[in-house]
Amino acid sequence: LSTRGSGTVADLGERGAIADIRARVLPSPPWLLAGIGDDAAVAAPERGALDVFTTDALVEGVHFDLTSSTAADVGWKALAVNLSDLAAMGATPRLALLSLVLPATFATHDFHALVDGFLALAREARVTLAGGNIARSPGPLIVDVTAIGSVRPRRVLYRSGARAGDELYVTGTIGAASAGLMYSKESKDSKKLKALQPAEGRDTPIEAAAQPADPLLAACVARQRRPIPRVRVGVLLGRNRAASACMDLSDGLADALVQVTEASGVGATVDARALPIDAGALHWFAAHGADPIQAALAGGEDYELLIAVPRRGRRRLETVRQQARGVALTRIGEVTREPGVRILRDGAVESLPRGFVHF
């Protein structure tokens, strides 16, 4: 479907936009009895399972801008941040609803790219787009997603289950998205200077998002633009009953440590030297005079999982590790009776940096 240069979503109209989405969606699974096109979606719940619901929005100018992310990135990420919340509950994703608030000037090819980015992750995660809404925006582009999953009753991972003596783990690496975002902001600033010079037939900014030559840094930029939610690890943690508590790192590890310990009525001690800081991020932070540990603790958007594991659950965690297809699970500290979060570095105690502030 090549519709490049064919106008804006205002030309397409609501019906045209919905028809274009329907044309891109895979055939419905048998348990979806009504999808796009009726007043609401109708689905048979998973037998014997609980329903899990979450919603999260990406707002242009707050969570992304279309000079450093493509429209496809935004579509992908809007689903990813919601699947990350389902993963943190141990839930298997099933359905999503896509609520778009689109400026009338939004280009049709960007609209298609956004939907295709969303559907690319949906296919990978076996999520069915079951419905949504399209409204006009007098300002920013907003992509609001509701994701719906299922989980068996005794496999749910709550924030509030951590107990003193549990070990704390994180998946993958941290700091990468934060370094990637800093790179994108820097390269955007230098682009602004370039824009003062005569144009050289470049593509539109929305497609020309800067890519660093350094592959480690490029991986950081990719992580920030197209995070990969830890769906499989979340499901494995629930299935193996390996975790007492879990939360995703949307607003950074420091924030997640505070949230999980407060919800559980406990504290935590974290070994700074054990933190799995991303290699590209380490280089970037060092080159920019930032303390890598503080930066990695504060940096949001890694969409990894923070996991509390009871000592008797260690062998279960090994089972998860074996089935996790190479996703690292790093022990970073432990849950304490004493409230508060303490970062231990070289025998000294450090305070926590603040996470992402939404207002």
Place this chain on the structure above:
Amino acid sequence: LSTRGSGTVADLGERGAIADIRARVLPSPPWLLAGIGDDAAVAAPERGALDVFTTDALVEGVHFDLTSSTAADVGWKALAVNLSDLAAMGATPRLALLSLVLPATFATHDFHALVDGFLALAREARVTLAGGNIARSPGPLIVDVTAIGSVRPRRVLYRSGARAGDELYVTGTIGAASAGLMYSKESKDSKKLKALQPAEGRDTPIEAAAQPADPLLAACVARQRRPIPRVRVGVLLGRNRAASACMDLSDGLADALVQVTEASGVGATVDARALPIDAGALHWFAAHGADPIQAALAGGEDYELLIAVPRRGRRRLETVRQQARGVALTRIGEVTREPGVRILRDGAVESLPRGFVHF
């Protein structure tokens, strides 16, 4: 909780805003295992029922403005439009997720009013606020809601079930919201003129939305600002298996007639003289030189239901009527084999006006 004049949502912060919402929510029903405060909401599905999901957003400057609606109206209506979609499927509402995109300058007392307006309808409709999201807006206020309901498998009302020979009904009256909106727009324009004169200690415009002295017109304004979704009638239609198809009138009766007939592969003939046009709207349209029938067909936001009833379902519809607590059910025409929608007035055939255009 009086917080009048105590600042903006930026002062409140995300955590403060979420805490204020939690303080307003009723205790969770036993089937809600995790609500506000975890990564996602967890609910046990209704036994033996299907899940029904819908999402719809209200955007400042497109669907409302805060000179003619209060913040409480906006909160109420954001839930109402979603419950209307559930009603159109025959579903009983259970849960809602509230996704807010708030300008940093949004006043704390308006934020509280918005949430209270939402929760006022939630209480009436027995809907539990189970979660949501708060993001900052660099532009308009956006209230995006996902509503989740349940319905037994053989009671679902689809758009696509209408068959030639079925009778068409609408609930309540039509045209009211459209007349109410026209009144609000007119009075807003006259307010602008007033604003050029010295202030007279009036309250802020957000609280001072104009109310007409004529009670019939005041009812129209109220319908537009605080629509009452036909939740009970939708459930009764499903429970009594009285309808072959159903859709709500969010974008007007003309639009609903087109959508239902197209989805069902049929046509319709509508008797213009049978349309239950609201009395206040009739006066308003007449006084403004508009043809009441065309205006009532085109006018959106009445959130009534269009229902197709098989002839053998007439007695079942009588049962619904008896249990509908005074909500009118008016026969307006019938489903035809011949495609297209024909409006018959005094023996002549008229074409359909266009409904609300979203872009």
